[in-house]
Amino acid sequence: MxxxxxxxxxxxxxxxxxxxxxxxxxxxxxxxxxxxxxxxxxxxxxxxxxxxxxxxxxxxxxxxxxxxxxxxxxxxxxxxxxxxxxxxxxxxxxxxxxxxxxxxxxxxxxxxxxxxxxxxxxxxxxxxxxxxxxxxxxxxxxxAPLKGVEIDEKTIVSSTGALELGKIPKKMIVIGAGVIGLEMGSVYSRLGAEVTVLEYLDTVTPTMDGEVQKQFQKILGKQGLKFVLGAAVQGAEVKNGKARVTYKLKKDDSEETLDADVVLVSTGRxxxxxxxxxxxxxxxxxxxxxxxxxxxxxxxxxxxxxxxxxxxxxxxxxxxxxxxxxxxxxxxxxxxxxNYGVIPSVIYTHPEVAAVGQTEEELKKEGRDYKVGKFSFMGNGRAKANFAADGFVKIIADKETDRILGAHIIGPMAGDLIHELCVAMEFGAAAEDVALTCHAHPTYSEAVREAALACGDGPIHM
Missing domain, CATH: 3.50.50.60 (FAD/NAD(P)-binding domain)
Incomplete structure:
Protein backbone atom coordinates (compact mmCIF):
# COMPACT_ATOMS: atom_id res chain seq x y z
CA MET A 1 0.00 0.00 0.00
CA ALA A 144 -26.82 15.81 -18.73
CA PRO A 145 -29.56 13.61 -20.24
CA LEU A 146 -32.63 15.12 -21.90
CA LYS A 147 -35.95 13.41 -21.30
CA GLY A 148 -37.26 11.67 -24.40
CA VAL A 149 -33.94 11.93 -26.25
CA GLU A 150 -31.65 8.89 -26.12
CA ILE A 151 -28.04 9.50 -27.11
CA ASP A 152 -26.49 6.74 -29.25
CA GLU A 153 -23.39 8.79 -30.31
CA LYS A 154 -24.14 7.99 -33.95
CA THR A 155 -27.33 9.77 -35.00
CA ILE A 156 -28.22 11.45 -31.70
CA VAL A 157 -24.92 12.60 -30.24
CA SER A 158 -23.41 14.46 -27.34
CA SER A 159 -20.45 16.78 -27.79
CA THR A 160 -18.26 13.66 -27.64
CA GLY A 161 -19.98 12.04 -30.62
CA ALA A 162 -20.10 15.34 -32.51
CA LEU A 163 -16.30 15.36 -32.52
CA GLU A 164 -16.13 11.95 -34.22
CA LEU A 165 -18.92 11.82 -36.81
CA GLY A 166 -18.29 9.34 -39.61
CA LYS A 167 -19.23 11.93 -42.21
CA ILE A 168 -20.38 15.52 -42.47
CA PRO A 169 -24.20 15.61 -42.13
CA LYS A 170 -26.36 17.43 -44.65
CA LYS A 171 -28.77 18.49 -41.91
CA MET A 172 -28.05 18.89 -38.21
CA ILE A 173 -30.29 19.82 -35.29
CA VAL A 174 -28.63 21.34 -32.24
CA ILE A 175 -30.67 21.18 -29.04
CA GLY A 176 -29.49 24.01 -26.83
CA ALA A 177 -28.09 27.43 -27.77
CA GLY A 178 -25.30 27.45 -25.22
CA VAL A 179 -21.54 27.43 -25.70
CA ILE A 180 -21.14 23.83 -26.90
CA GLY A 181 -24.14 23.90 -29.20
CA LEU A 182 -23.13 27.13 -30.94
CA GLU A 183 -19.47 26.16 -31.28
CA MET A 184 -20.20 22.75 -32.79
CA GLY A 185 -23.09 24.15 -34.80
CA SER A 186 -20.66 26.67 -36.29
CA VAL A 187 -18.19 23.92 -37.18
CA TYR A 188 -20.71 21.92 -39.17
CA SER A 189 -22.35 24.97 -40.70
CA ARG A 190 -18.98 26.00 -42.13
CA LEU A 191 -18.57 22.46 -43.47
CA GLY A 192 -21.80 22.83 -45.41
CA ALA A 193 -24.43 21.35 -43.09
CA GLU A 194 -27.82 22.99 -42.70
CA VAL A 195 -27.89 23.68 -38.96
CA THR A 196 -31.02 24.45 -36.94
CA VAL A 197 -30.70 25.35 -33.26
CA LEU A 198 -33.61 24.62 -30.93
CA GLU A 199 -33.53 26.57 -27.66
CA TYR A 200 -36.06 26.38 -24.82
CA LEU A 201 -35.42 29.96 -23.68
CA ASP A 202 -36.08 33.11 -25.69
CA THR A 203 -32.41 34.01 -26.13
CA VAL A 204 -29.16 32.33 -27.11
CA THR A 205 -26.36 32.03 -24.51
CA PRO A 206 -28.73 32.71 -21.57
CA THR A 207 -26.15 34.04 -19.08
CA MET A 208 -24.60 36.57 -21.47
CA ASP A 209 -25.22 40.31 -21.68
CA GLY A 210 -28.49 41.13 -23.45
CA GLU A 211 -26.93 43.26 -26.19
CA VAL A 212 -24.36 40.57 -26.88
CA GLN A 213 -27.08 37.92 -27.15
CA LYS A 214 -28.96 39.87 -29.82
CA GLN A 215 -25.88 40.74 -31.85
CA PHE A 216 -24.48 37.23 -31.56
CA GLN A 217 -27.66 35.58 -32.82
CA LYS A 218 -27.85 38.08 -35.68
CA ILE A 219 -24.26 37.38 -36.77
CA LEU A 220 -24.66 33.60 -36.56
CA GLY A 221 -27.89 33.90 -38.54
CA LYS A 222 -26.00 35.67 -41.32
CA GLN A 223 -23.50 32.80 -41.26
CA GLY A 224 -26.31 30.35 -41.99
CA LEU A 225 -27.44 29.01 -38.60
CA LYS A 226 -31.21 28.91 -38.12
CA PHE A 227 -32.76 29.45 -34.68
CA VAL A 228 -36.04 28.32 -33.18
CA LEU A 229 -36.34 29.95 -29.76
CA GLY A 230 -38.94 29.12 -27.14
CA ALA A 231 -38.89 25.51 -28.32
CA ALA A 232 -39.51 22.80 -25.73
CA VAL A 233 -38.18 19.51 -27.10
CA GLN A 234 -40.59 16.65 -26.44
CA GLY A 235 -38.55 13.78 -27.82
CA ALA A 236 -36.50 12.35 -30.67
CA GLU A 237 -36.65 9.11 -32.61
CA VAL A 238 -34.27 7.46 -35.03
CA LYS A 239 -35.48 5.55 -38.08
CA ASN A 240 -33.35 4.27 -40.97
CA GLY A 241 -30.37 6.29 -39.78
CA LYS A 242 -32.31 9.58 -39.70
CA ALA A 243 -33.60 11.50 -36.69
CA ARG A 244 -36.89 13.28 -36.11
CA VAL A 245 -37.19 15.77 -33.25
CA THR A 246 -40.56 16.82 -31.87
CA TYR A 247 -40.88 20.12 -30.04
CA LYS A 248 -43.55 22.51 -28.77
CA LEU A 249 -43.45 26.24 -29.29
CA LYS A 250 -44.04 27.96 -25.99
CA LYS A 251 -45.74 30.98 -27.59
CA ASP A 252 -48.79 29.01 -28.80
CA ASP A 253 -48.20 25.44 -27.55
CA SER A 254 -48.18 24.17 -31.15
CA GLU A 255 -46.27 20.95 -31.82
CA GLU A 256 -43.70 20.80 -34.62
CA THR A 257 -41.28 18.23 -36.01
CA LEU A 258 -37.90 18.58 -37.63
CA ASP A 259 -35.83 15.95 -39.46
CA ALA A 260 -32.04 15.72 -39.62
CA ASP A 261 -29.13 13.39 -40.25
CA VAL A 262 -27.61 14.18 -36.84
CA VAL A 263 -28.98 15.64 -33.61
CA LEU A 264 -26.54 17.20 -31.14
CA VAL A 265 -27.77 17.33 -27.54
CA SER A 266 -26.09 20.25 -25.79
CA THR A 267 -28.45 21.14 -22.96
CA GLY A 268 -25.91 21.17 -20.16
CA ARG A 269 -23.72 18.96 -18.02
CA ASN A 339 -11.66 35.56 -7.13
CA TYR A 340 -15.00 34.26 -8.39
CA GLY A 341 -15.99 37.77 -9.50
CA VAL A 342 -13.25 37.77 -12.14
CA ILE A 343 -13.62 34.50 -14.02
CA PRO A 344 -13.94 35.10 -17.76
CA SER A 345 -16.08 33.03 -20.11
CA VAL A 346 -15.45 32.62 -23.84
CA ILE A 347 -17.30 31.21 -26.84
CA TYR A 348 -14.85 30.31 -29.62
CA THR A 349 -17.04 30.94 -32.64
CA HIS A 350 -16.12 33.62 -35.18
CA PRO A 351 -16.48 36.26 -33.98
CA GLU A 352 -15.58 35.14 -30.48
CA VAL A 353 -17.66 36.17 -27.49
CA ALA A 354 -16.12 36.87 -24.09
CA ALA A 355 -17.36 38.23 -20.80
CA VAL A 356 -16.21 38.90 -17.26
CA GLY A 357 -17.98 40.34 -14.24
CA GLN A 358 -21.55 41.59 -14.15
CA THR A 359 -24.07 42.27 -16.90
CA GLU A 360 -26.36 45.28 -17.17
CA GLU A 361 -29.28 43.03 -16.35
CA GLU A 362 -27.67 41.92 -13.08
CA LEU A 363 -26.81 45.48 -12.07
CA LYS A 364 -30.32 46.70 -12.80
CA LYS A 365 -31.68 43.92 -10.61
CA GLU A 366 -29.32 45.05 -7.82
CA GLY A 367 -30.40 48.66 -8.27
CA ARG A 368 -26.82 49.79 -8.69
CA ASP A 369 -25.99 52.97 -10.58
CA TYR A 370 -23.65 52.31 -13.48
CA LYS A 371 -22.47 53.70 -16.80
CA VAL A 372 -21.65 51.97 -20.07
CA GLY A 373 -18.90 52.59 -22.59
CA LYS A 374 -19.24 50.90 -25.99
CA PHE A 375 -17.11 50.82 -29.10
CA SER A 376 -17.83 49.02 -32.36
CA PHE A 377 -15.11 47.11 -34.19
CA MET A 378 -16.31 48.99 -37.29
CA GLY A 379 -14.21 51.85 -35.92
CA ASN A 380 -11.10 49.69 -35.53
CA GLY A 381 -8.66 49.86 -38.44
CA ARG A 382 -7.14 46.43 -37.87
CA ALA A 383 -10.55 44.75 -37.68
CA LYS A 384 -11.72 46.38 -40.92
CA ALA A 385 -8.53 45.34 -42.70
CA ASN A 386 -9.01 41.73 -41.58
CA PHE A 387 -12.73 41.39 -42.47
CA ALA A 388 -13.44 41.11 -38.72
CA ALA A 389 -15.39 44.27 -37.96
CA ASP A 390 -18.54 42.59 -36.60
CA GLY A 391 -19.19 43.18 -32.92
CA PHE A 392 -18.23 45.58 -30.15
CA VAL A 393 -16.54 46.06 -26.79
CA LYS A 394 -18.74 47.03 -23.86
CA ILE A 395 -17.38 48.13 -20.48
CA ILE A 396 -19.66 48.65 -17.48
CA ALA A 397 -18.38 50.85 -14.66
CA ASP A 398 -19.72 52.15 -11.38
CA LYS A 399 -21.34 55.54 -12.03
CA GLU A 400 -19.71 57.23 -9.05
CA THR A 401 -16.31 55.57 -8.68
CA ASP A 402 -15.70 54.56 -12.34
CA ARG A 403 -14.54 51.14 -11.09
CA ILE A 404 -14.98 48.46 -13.77
CA LEU A 405 -17.81 46.07 -12.85
CA GLY A 406 -18.01 43.99 -16.02
CA ALA A 407 -16.90 43.73 -19.62
CA HIS A 408 -18.48 42.08 -22.64
CA ILE A 409 -16.84 41.63 -26.03
CA ILE A 410 -18.09 40.17 -29.27
CA GLY A 411 -15.50 40.41 -31.98
CA PRO A 412 -12.08 39.23 -33.21
CA MET A 413 -9.86 37.66 -30.53
CA ALA A 414 -12.41 38.49 -27.83
CA GLY A 415 -11.17 35.56 -25.74
CA ASP A 416 -7.72 37.17 -25.57
CA LEU A 417 -8.84 40.80 -25.30
CA ILE A 418 -11.02 40.13 -22.25
CA HIS A 419 -7.97 39.44 -20.10
CA GLU A 420 -6.81 43.05 -20.12
CA LEU A 421 -10.07 43.83 -18.36
CA CYS A 422 -9.73 40.83 -16.05
CA VAL A 423 -6.38 42.18 -14.84
CA ALA A 424 -7.86 45.66 -14.50
CA MET A 425 -10.73 44.32 -12.39
CA GLU A 426 -8.37 42.22 -10.26
CA PHE A 427 -6.52 45.43 -9.35
CA GLY A 428 -9.74 47.40 -8.81
CA ALA A 429 -9.04 49.66 -11.77
CA ALA A 430 -11.31 52.39 -13.06
CA ALA A 431 -12.34 52.62 -16.70
CA GLU A 432 -10.19 55.77 -16.85
CA ASP A 433 -7.10 53.68 -15.98
CA VAL A 434 -7.63 51.60 -19.12
CA ALA A 435 -8.45 54.72 -21.16
CA LEU A 436 -5.16 56.37 -20.12
CA THR A 437 -3.06 53.30 -20.98
CA CYS A 438 -1.27 53.49 -24.33
CA HIS A 439 -2.36 50.71 -26.71
CA ALA A 440 -0.35 49.74 -29.77
CA HIS A 441 -1.71 50.72 -33.18
CA PRO A 442 -3.06 49.01 -35.18
CA THR A 443 -4.39 46.31 -32.84
CA TYR A 444 -7.78 44.94 -31.90
CA SER A 445 -6.97 45.99 -28.33
CA GLU A 446 -7.52 49.64 -29.27
CA ALA A 447 -11.24 48.86 -29.27
CA VAL A 448 -10.95 48.09 -25.55
CA ARG A 449 -9.32 51.46 -24.89
CA GLU A 450 -11.98 53.22 -26.96
CA ALA A 451 -14.75 51.55 -24.94
CA ALA A 452 -13.01 52.75 -21.76
CA LEU A 453 -12.83 56.25 -23.23
CA ALA A 454 -16.56 55.96 -23.95
CA CYS A 455 -17.12 55.60 -20.20
CA GLY A 456 -15.76 59.17 -19.90
CA ASP A 457 -15.73 61.99 -22.45
CA GLY A 458 -16.17 59.69 -25.43
CA PRO A 459 -14.19 57.54 -27.89
CA ILE A 460 -11.89 59.07 -30.49
CA HIS A 461 -12.74 56.97 -33.55
CA MET A 462 -16.54 56.99 -33.39
Missing amino acids: ASYDVIVIGSGPGGYVAAIRAAQLGLKTACVEGRETLGGTCLNVGCIPSKALLHATHQLHEAEHNFAKMGLKTSAPKVDWDQMLTYKRETIETNTKGIEFLFKKNKIDWLKGWGSIPEKGKVKVGDETHEAKNIIVATGSEV RPVTEGLGLKELGVEVSDRGFVQTDKHWMTSVDGVYAIGDATEGPMLAHKAEDEGMAAAEVIAGKAGHV
Missing part, protein backbone atom coordinates in the same frame (compact mmCIF):
# COMPACT_ATOMS: atom_id res chain seq x y z
CA ALA A 2 1.52 3.30 -1.18
CA SER A 3 1.20 6.38 1.01
CA TYR A 4 0.87 9.97 -0.26
CA ASP A 5 0.42 13.49 1.05
CA VAL A 6 -2.15 14.13 -1.69
CA ILE A 7 -4.13 11.92 -4.04
CA VAL A 8 -6.11 13.71 -6.73
CA ILE A 9 -9.02 11.80 -8.28
CA GLY A 10 -9.33 12.94 -11.89
CA SER A 11 -6.75 14.36 -14.32
CA GLY A 12 -8.79 17.05 -16.07
CA PRO A 13 -7.69 20.72 -15.94
CA GLY A 14 -8.56 20.99 -12.25
CA GLY A 15 -7.06 17.64 -11.29
CA TYR A 16 -3.77 17.77 -13.16
CA VAL A 17 -3.15 21.39 -12.13
CA ALA A 18 -3.88 20.50 -8.47
CA ALA A 19 -1.46 17.57 -8.69
CA ILE A 20 1.31 19.64 -10.29
CA ARG A 21 0.91 22.49 -7.80
CA ALA A 22 0.91 20.08 -4.85
CA ALA A 23 4.10 18.44 -6.14
CA GLN A 24 5.74 21.84 -6.67
CA LEU A 25 5.00 22.62 -3.03
CA GLY A 26 6.90 19.54 -1.91
CA LEU A 27 3.98 17.18 -1.32
CA LYS A 28 4.20 13.53 -2.38
CA THR A 29 1.41 13.37 -4.95
CA ALA A 30 -0.51 10.87 -7.06
CA CYS A 31 -3.31 11.34 -9.55
CA VAL A 32 -6.00 8.77 -10.35
CA GLU A 33 -7.17 8.52 -13.96
CA GLY A 34 -9.06 5.72 -15.69
CA ARG A 35 -8.73 6.99 -19.26
CA GLU A 36 -5.90 5.80 -21.46
CA THR A 37 -4.67 9.40 -21.58
CA LEU A 38 -4.46 12.26 -19.10
CA GLY A 39 -6.30 15.56 -19.45
CA GLY A 40 -9.91 14.59 -18.72
CA THR A 41 -12.86 15.68 -20.82
CA CYS A 42 -11.27 19.01 -21.75
CA LEU A 43 -8.18 17.70 -23.51
CA ASN A 44 -9.68 14.46 -24.84
CA VAL A 45 -13.27 15.18 -25.89
CA GLY A 46 -13.93 18.82 -25.09
CA CYS A 47 -12.06 22.11 -25.17
CA ILE A 48 -9.02 21.12 -27.20
CA PRO A 49 -10.50 18.95 -29.99
CA SER A 50 -13.40 21.35 -30.50
CA LYS A 51 -10.95 24.25 -30.90
CA ALA A 52 -9.00 22.25 -33.47
CA LEU A 53 -12.15 21.81 -35.57
CA LEU A 54 -13.15 25.44 -35.05
CA HIS A 55 -9.72 26.55 -36.26
CA ALA A 56 -9.75 24.25 -39.30
CA THR A 57 -13.23 25.28 -40.39
CA HIS A 58 -12.48 28.97 -39.84
CA GLN A 59 -9.57 28.62 -42.26
CA LEU A 60 -12.01 27.01 -44.71
CA HIS A 61 -14.37 29.97 -44.29
CA GLU A 62 -11.54 32.44 -44.94
CA ALA A 63 -10.48 30.55 -48.08
CA GLU A 64 -14.04 30.46 -49.40
CA HIS A 65 -15.04 34.04 -48.56
CA ASN A 66 -12.01 36.31 -48.10
CA PHE A 67 -8.97 34.95 -49.94
CA ALA A 68 -10.06 36.32 -53.32
CA LYS A 69 -10.73 39.77 -51.79
CA MET A 70 -7.10 39.84 -50.63
CA GLY A 71 -5.75 38.81 -54.04
CA LEU A 72 -5.17 35.19 -53.11
CA LYS A 73 -6.40 33.37 -56.19
CA THR A 74 -6.83 29.62 -55.84
CA SER A 75 -9.29 26.89 -56.66
CA ALA A 76 -12.04 26.21 -54.13
CA PRO A 77 -10.69 24.17 -51.19
CA LYS A 78 -11.89 20.61 -50.73
CA VAL A 79 -12.62 19.16 -47.31
CA ASP A 80 -10.87 15.91 -46.45
CA TRP A 81 -12.91 14.99 -43.37
CA ASP A 82 -10.72 12.03 -42.44
CA GLN A 83 -7.61 14.22 -42.51
CA MET A 84 -9.36 16.89 -40.46
CA LEU A 85 -10.19 14.29 -37.82
CA THR A 86 -6.57 13.10 -37.93
CA TYR A 87 -5.40 16.67 -37.32
CA LYS A 88 -7.81 16.87 -34.37
CA ARG A 89 -6.52 13.58 -32.90
CA GLU A 90 -2.91 14.66 -33.31
CA THR A 91 -3.74 17.87 -31.47
CA ILE A 92 -5.24 15.84 -28.62
CA GLU A 93 -2.21 13.56 -28.46
CA THR A 94 0.24 16.46 -28.35
CA ASN A 95 -1.59 18.00 -25.41
CA THR A 96 -2.22 14.82 -23.42
CA LYS A 97 1.39 13.70 -23.87
CA GLY A 98 2.37 17.11 -22.57
CA ILE A 99 0.51 16.48 -19.31
CA GLU A 100 2.15 13.06 -19.02
CA PHE A 101 5.56 14.75 -19.39
CA LEU A 102 4.68 17.27 -16.67
CA PHE A 103 3.68 14.45 -14.33
CA LYS A 104 7.05 12.77 -14.83
CA LYS A 105 8.89 16.07 -14.46
CA ASN A 106 7.17 16.76 -11.14
CA LYS A 107 7.44 13.12 -9.92
CA ILE A 108 3.67 12.61 -9.77
CA ASP A 109 2.49 8.99 -9.78
CA TRP A 110 -0.28 8.19 -12.23
CA LEU A 111 -2.56 5.62 -10.60
CA LYS A 112 -4.26 4.09 -13.64
CA GLY A 113 -7.88 3.12 -13.08
CA TRP A 114 -11.10 4.52 -11.59
CA GLY A 115 -10.93 5.69 -8.00
CA SER A 116 -13.21 5.58 -4.98
CA ILE A 117 -12.85 6.53 -1.33
CA PRO A 118 -13.73 3.48 0.82
CA GLU A 119 -12.83 5.28 4.04
CA LYS A 120 -11.23 8.48 5.24
CA GLY A 121 -7.61 8.74 4.18
CA LYS A 122 -7.79 5.93 1.63
CA VAL A 123 -8.31 5.77 -2.14
CA LYS A 124 -9.06 2.53 -3.92
CA VAL A 125 -7.97 2.11 -7.53
CA GLY A 126 -8.80 -1.27 -9.01
CA ASP A 127 -7.72 -3.89 -6.49
CA GLU A 128 -5.20 -1.62 -4.76
CA THR A 129 -5.83 0.75 -1.88
CA HIS A 130 -3.56 3.73 -1.24
CA GLU A 131 -3.24 5.94 1.82
CA ALA A 132 -3.53 9.70 1.52
CA LYS A 133 -3.36 12.43 4.13
CA ASN A 134 -5.44 14.57 1.75
CA ILE A 135 -7.76 13.70 -1.13
CA ILE A 136 -8.92 16.09 -3.86
CA VAL A 137 -12.04 15.12 -5.81
CA ALA A 138 -11.67 16.50 -9.35
CA THR A 139 -13.93 14.14 -11.26
CA GLY A 140 -15.45 16.71 -13.61
CA SER A 141 -18.78 16.50 -15.39
CA GLU A 142 -20.69 14.57 -18.04
CA VAL A 143 -23.48 15.31 -20.48
CA ARG A 270 -23.90 17.36 -14.58
CA PRO A 271 -21.20 16.51 -12.02
CA VAL A 272 -19.61 13.05 -11.99
CA THR A 273 -19.75 12.07 -8.33
CA GLU A 274 -21.57 8.73 -8.34
CA GLY A 275 -19.54 5.66 -7.41
CA LEU A 276 -16.94 7.56 -5.40
CA GLY A 277 -18.42 6.55 -2.06
CA LEU A 278 -18.84 10.16 -0.97
CA LYS A 279 -22.22 9.87 0.73
CA GLU A 280 -21.16 6.70 2.56
CA LEU A 281 -18.10 8.57 3.75
CA GLY A 282 -20.26 11.41 5.08
CA VAL A 283 -19.41 13.97 2.40
CA GLU A 284 -22.32 16.34 1.83
CA VAL A 285 -23.59 16.16 -1.76
CA SER A 286 -26.48 18.21 -3.17
CA ASP A 287 -29.59 16.70 -4.79
CA ARG A 288 -28.04 17.57 -8.18
CA GLY A 289 -24.84 15.70 -7.33
CA PHE A 290 -22.57 18.65 -6.55
CA VAL A 291 -20.05 18.17 -3.74
CA GLN A 292 -20.52 20.83 -1.06
CA THR A 293 -17.37 22.61 0.15
CA ASP A 294 -16.36 25.47 2.42
CA LYS A 295 -14.37 28.55 1.35
CA HIS A 296 -11.19 26.47 1.48
CA TRP A 297 -12.58 23.75 -0.88
CA MET A 298 -12.83 21.33 2.04
CA THR A 299 -15.84 19.02 2.12
CA SER A 300 -17.75 18.08 5.27
CA VAL A 301 -15.11 15.39 5.86
CA ASP A 302 -11.74 16.62 7.09
CA GLY A 303 -8.95 15.98 4.58
CA VAL A 304 -11.30 15.54 1.59
CA TYR A 305 -11.45 18.45 -0.86
CA ALA A 306 -13.41 19.00 -4.07
CA ILE A 307 -12.89 21.32 -7.05
CA GLY A 308 -14.03 22.05 -10.59
CA ASP A 309 -17.19 20.73 -12.21
CA ALA A 310 -17.78 18.38 -9.27
CA THR A 311 -18.67 21.49 -7.22
CA GLU A 312 -21.12 24.36 -7.63
CA GLY A 313 -20.31 27.23 -9.99
CA PRO A 314 -19.53 27.76 -13.67
CA MET A 315 -18.33 24.61 -15.43
CA LEU A 316 -15.18 26.14 -16.87
CA ALA A 317 -11.75 24.56 -17.18
CA HIS A 318 -9.97 27.67 -15.92
CA LYS A 319 -12.24 27.89 -12.87
CA ALA A 320 -11.23 24.30 -12.08
CA GLU A 321 -7.56 25.14 -12.62
CA ASP A 322 -7.71 28.08 -10.22
CA GLU A 323 -9.45 25.94 -7.61
CA GLY A 324 -6.92 23.16 -8.13
CA MET A 325 -4.01 25.48 -7.43
CA ALA A 326 -5.79 27.05 -4.47
CA ALA A 327 -6.73 23.72 -2.87
CA ALA A 328 -3.15 22.45 -3.22
CA GLU A 329 -1.87 25.63 -1.59
CA VAL A 330 -4.32 25.30 1.31
CA ILE A 331 -3.17 21.71 1.87
CA ALA A 332 0.44 22.94 1.88
CA GLY A 333 -0.39 25.49 4.57
CA LYS A 334 -0.61 28.51 2.29
CA ALA A 335 -3.49 30.88 1.59
CA GLY A 336 -5.24 29.60 -1.55
CA HIS A 337 -7.31 32.21 -3.35
CA VAL A 338 -9.87 32.33 -6.19
